[in-house]
Amino acid sequence: MPKRTPDAPARALRTQLDVAGELMALLRDTTTEPRPDTQLEALTLAVAADLPVLLWGEPGIGKSAALTQLAESLDLPLTTVIASVHEPSDFSGLPVVGDDPAGQGVPMAPPDWAVRLVRAGRGLLFLDELSTAPPAVQAALLRLVLERRIGALQLPPGVRIVAAANPRSSAADGWELSPPLANRFVHLQWVHDHEVVVRGLGGTWPRATLPRLAPERLAQAVALARRAVCGLLAARPALVHRMPSGETRRGGAWPSPRSWETTLRLIAFATAAEASRDVLSLLVRGAVGDGPGLELLASMDRMDLPDPETLLADPAVAELPERGDLRQAVLDGVVAAVRERPDRSRWDAAWALLVRAVETGAPDLVVVPATTLATLRQGDWDVPPSIEALAGAVSISRRAEQAAARAAVATKARR
């Protein structure tokens, strides 16, 4: 072997590593662009509301990356704990045997990450790989998520908890979440956006603008949330508590008084932050499940519609919704209100509203409400002159009837 000067290989090595470093710096050199991100907004709101969130997603689609971004934007230190490689004692405390265990007892010592978290007083605790943790570990986590205790330590209020799990189809040997544990989380389905990934690998990652709570809307938000949840549950008592039945819904969100309380808080936060309906939909469905969540959203849609009594009070300035199905729902509501308390002036006001509806939108929507309203006429009530404006709707109705008659003949002949 030829003798080398001692520093030559060292320099060669360093330059190679330097070049590698330069290459990596170039690879890291990416920019960001603002882009609305519904799932990140939902995650942020749930974390702000101090509700434990569970992200469901295939491995490798950026759940951890999203958590890093969230921790940065909330200015919280991130602590990641891989639940599946820990033992139950890591969450319930390790027994430390002292000199006189019989006299002094055996204290349960918390692990170091928990001590650091408590000392910091604030932080984002990320429990990864939750669904692959054995049942005994899940049981220990239950206490951590619910009571916020690790051994003898109490997590301070500034600590937020987020967990992640792989769906059952991709978890190799997965345990599934027990219903009590599943009920404590807001379940968010984490999916990747093809376009975002391609653009990101090309050098431009999205930067989500995160929702901000508006201090002046707080009281109103709470009132709205209470009205929405109580309104639905008063009408549909069966939705209050429904354990998941059937294989397909196991380990996911289900309605219970606890998850409805969660929902109430989520609606209040989403309203205070003026989040979009899409964000609210993710949150609500993640808290109580798809079916009850959609029912709640549908009843909130109805809550948004103008009140029939307000419309009847002043039909001349009435603002009717643009969308056909909502407009018909409003008109139906107006007619129902007149039927409930029939009186001459209300009846006239309802006709005025129907005329307004014909003038500002599709005439076929008016036909059914007009027919019903006509049947509500009592003895000496005269038909208002404005009804002339409804002639178009009447002719459309007649045309549809004729077409239906022809169709009936045609379909009968075909059979």
Added chain:
Amino acid sequence: MTRGEPGALDLDKLFAARLQAARARPYLATALFALHTVESRWVPTMAVDRHWRCYVSPGFVDRTPVEELAGVWVHEVSHLLRDHHGRSDRFAREHGLTGPAERLRMNIAADCEINDDAFGDGLVRPAGAVEPEALGLPEGELMEEYLSRFRLGPHTQHLAWLDCGSGADGLERGWELGPDGAHGLSAQERDAVRFRVAQGITGRPGDASKGWQRWAEEVFHPPQPWRQLLGAAVRSAASGPGAGEDYTYGRPSRRSVAVPGAVLPSLRRRPPRVAVVVDTSGSVSDTELGSALLEVTAISRAVGGRRDLVTVLSCDAATRVVHPLCRAEGIPLAGGGGTDLRSGFARALRAHPRPDVVVALTDGQTPWPSAPPPCRTVVGLFDRSVTRSWDEEDPDYVPEAPPAWARVVTIGRTGAAR
């Protein structure tokens, strides 16, 4: 809205047709009224985009009778309710399909799914509507099933003008207003409309056709692939506490050194014993039974059950499939028996040592054990009745549902219906 000009869109005719459609199919009224109409000279007839706008050609409205237009309304709104654009996108991604020709094929397949039960009963079939029969395909199938059954060729040449818009096949057209245009519905609003229509159908199922009832049942809870579900159920049963992996004090923990004097549990794995009870009354197809049985044994082996820990108990009716399978797989077969599931369970539990998991493959036409067996139970149920839930008009009908203590996976209906 300008009316009466030559060549302008005859809105009155269009809305009269919509009214007739809503009267003929009341459960679709919400969806029909939610559509926003846009006049367009680029579409041959009528088309929808994924944001629930409906593009209408004025010429088409002029030359088409009202009763046929009503049929077209129902057809177009069906594309949106049945999420044909999303399903087309998924199908294209899964099968690596690109290009407008494939999208045309998706449009044709989607039309076939709608048209086989959309018309009649007060709605006239519009001229030129594609029906599966014309392509030599069976009726009553899903778009995905049709897609794997036909190709474009001379017999589909006359359909090349077919264009129901991106709402039908997922391909954006140049003349569409796009996501930023006015009057589109957001994803949440689209879900809400579909949910309201589905609720209307499940609330009064008598009014809707079988196809729509199936859609309403599955739209927000699509049936999942039974293979995955059965796998998850068996895996979870075979590895739950008491069977398989859990903490035990029978062995020193690897952390014992760190905490002298304290007794810590250690993680230990014990391979589970799985007994499969096959109980059919001969109405189950051999392929279904064979694949289910193979699935169960493969899964239970994968969670640590060695080949000798999987036992199969067969009943006589199933002998033809079970015997050769067990011989080929080297699985011990424990005697035949009656066709009563209870005797199958009793026989499985009499074994020494007792199984940790019992998997029953059955079509459910059998009495169930009255008490839960002292081990985890998974029932693979071969579904024999598609619309069982609507037999409630018959007061004597008692559905033979499996007991609540078992985890039930319905086998045989692979569903992509959304």
